Amino acid sequence: MPIKELDARIAARTARVGVIGQGYVGLPLALVFREAGFPVLGLDVDPAKIAAISRGESYIKHIGPDRVKAAVESGQYTATTDFERLRECDAILICVPTPLGPHREPDNSYIHSTAEKIAKQLRPGQLVVLESTTYPGTTDEEVKPLLEKSGLRFGDDFLLAFSPEREDPGRKDFSTKTIPKVVGGVDEASTRAAAALYGAALENVVPVSSARVAESCKLLENVFRSVNIALVNELKVIFDRMDIDVWEVIRAASTKPFGFMPFYPGPGLGGHCIPLDPFYLSWKAAEHGEWARFIELAGEINTRMPRYVVQKVADALNGDHKSVKGSRVLVLGLAYKANIDDDRESPSYEIIELLREGGAVVDYCDPYFPKTHRTRKHDLGLASVPLDAATFASYDAVVVATAHELFKDPKLFRGVRLVVDTRNMIPALVQGSGGPRVVKA
CATH class of the missing domain: 3.40.50.720 (NAD(P)-binding Rossmann-like Domain)
Structure with a gap:
């Protein structure tokens, strides 16, 4: 299928969406596309997850089993470990982990191995979107060359974009469908196609000028939280020495109707984003001869x-x-x-x-x-x-x-x-x- 036919298939909701990774990001994303009327193929290397989905069960608490069961019984959502089936997909969304190595260096091995698997099945007319949080340049500098090992050429044969996940497990006021979705392609055609795809399933899509801007956007969001949490954690220690309750201080400061946003201390950072993602940016900054001192200091405070x-x-x-x-x-x-x-x-x-x-x-x-x-x-x-x-x-x-x-x-x-x-x-x-x-x- 040539690229020019992809928009028509997206508009008609006949484009098959493949979601690689059926965890906290990939499973809700797959369900939202199915609920929007798209046929969906969920892929994961974990047979236990695939078996659970096939039985109509949810292994994530805030995702009700009724949603999974309804998607499976519709006949339009199939879960599999068979990556050869990627050829069936018109759009392929990558939702795999991006951990840190033992020395807090980025580990993009899951992205690389997934891109290599896609390359073996890549066919003309497909759109590939990376959702895994990473440093600026990953999509065009690392994923694109790996996909081109297929013998197909970016722009002529396939499209490529980045759209950062913004999942917040357990949140009641926003969901996968309602959280604004930032989308940036490696070229304009990729941006348009990715925006059209997400726009057909999600309420609000925010196109940006490039994949690098989209990659940087997610890092800024998490750096912002990491630095501010580190600030209140440091103040917690200082105020404790002064016999002052930091929680009461925050409550008092929060009465100001402008110029203040409350953050709260805790026992350390958790989740996949805030403890890890900022270091992807500080590592990339060092490659360019710059030093992300706020990021490193925040990491030092939070990790202790x-x-x-x-x-x-x-x-x-x-x-x-x-x-x-x-x-x-x-x-x-x-x-x-x-x-x-x-x-x-x-x-x-x-x-x-x-x-x-x-x-x-x-x-x-x-x-x-x-x-x-x-x-x-x-x-x-x-x-x-x-x-x-x-x-x-x-x-x-x-x-x-x-x-x-x-x-x-x-x-x-x-x-x-x-x-x-x-x-x-x-x-x-x-x-x-x-x-x-x-x-x-």
């Missing part, structure tokens, strides 16, 4: 927060005439933020490991994760303890790492002696109730 929390636990236990070694500590929450089943880059893992290194006996409670699973960095081998007051009371200290709604029952803390609270969750629950001693961290 788990150690700060563990030190606060040690100090709090000392106040009870106990040492970390031998103390029983319960960490509340493995998820990186409240009310979701996503533990990617969660600081809870490091907090647990640091407490263990100090000799503590550590458990966790998070009903969203009945058991821990092996991650790229951690393998705790733990199971969640029961969510009840008797269990909580059996520990020397309870550390609030994630403010799940299900942790906000005051009755859970009636027998607890010490809480180290990183989320400002406890005071409102136990105020005036003779509850535990609360130490903010």
Whole structure:
């Protein structure tokens, strides 16, 4: 199919959309295109995910199984591990991980391997869009040459664009369909085709002049959050030394109706974006002889927060005439933020490991994760303890790492002696109730 026919197929919603990666980004994206009337092919290397989808099941909490079941039963959404089927697709959307290496260097190996798989099946008339967060230049400098190994030529035979994912798991006020979608092509034709594709399924598309602008846009969004979170984390430490509650300070500052945007401290950064993406830009900046000092400093502050929390636990236990070694500590929450089943880059893992290194006996409670699973960095081998007051009371200290709604029952803390609270969750629950001693961290 020549490129000029692609627009007509998009307009008629007969273009088959292939979504590579059926995780937190790819699965909701595939469902939105199916719900907009497009035939969709979901691809993933994990057979367990494909089997679950084929059964009409969802493995992501905030994506209801009814949506997956309806998509599968429509006959227009098929999940597969067979990448040879990419030839069936008119548009191919890449939603694969972009982690950091052991020295905080970008790891684009998933993008590269995926582009190589696409190249083996690439045919004339296809549009390829990269959604994985990466540094500026990846789409045109790395993905395009890999696709051209197919023998096809960009612009003449296929189109290529970048459109950053903006998923925020568990959010109620915005969804994949309603979050504005930035789109930038390697050339104007690619921008037009990608904008037309997303515009047929999403409510608001924002075309930009190039793939590099679109790549940079996502990095700016996450650098902005990383730097501001680092600022309040640093202020938390400073104000703590001054015996000032940073949370009260933020509440007071938030009453200003202009010129201030509240950010909140925590035990460290989690999720796939903010802990990782800024370093893609600082690495690329160094390649051009520039140094992203704000990014590096923010990273330094945020990554030391788990150690700060563990030190606060040690100090709090000392106040009870106990040492970390031998103390029983319960960490509340493995998820990186409240009310979701996503533990990617969660600081809870490091907090647990640091407490263990100090000799503590550590458990966790998070009903969203009945058991821990092996991650790229951690393998705790733990199971969640029961969510009840008797269990909580059996520990020397309870550390609030994630403010799940299900942790906000005051009755859970009636027998607890010490809480180290990183989320400002406890005071409102136990105020005036003779509850535990609360130490903010």
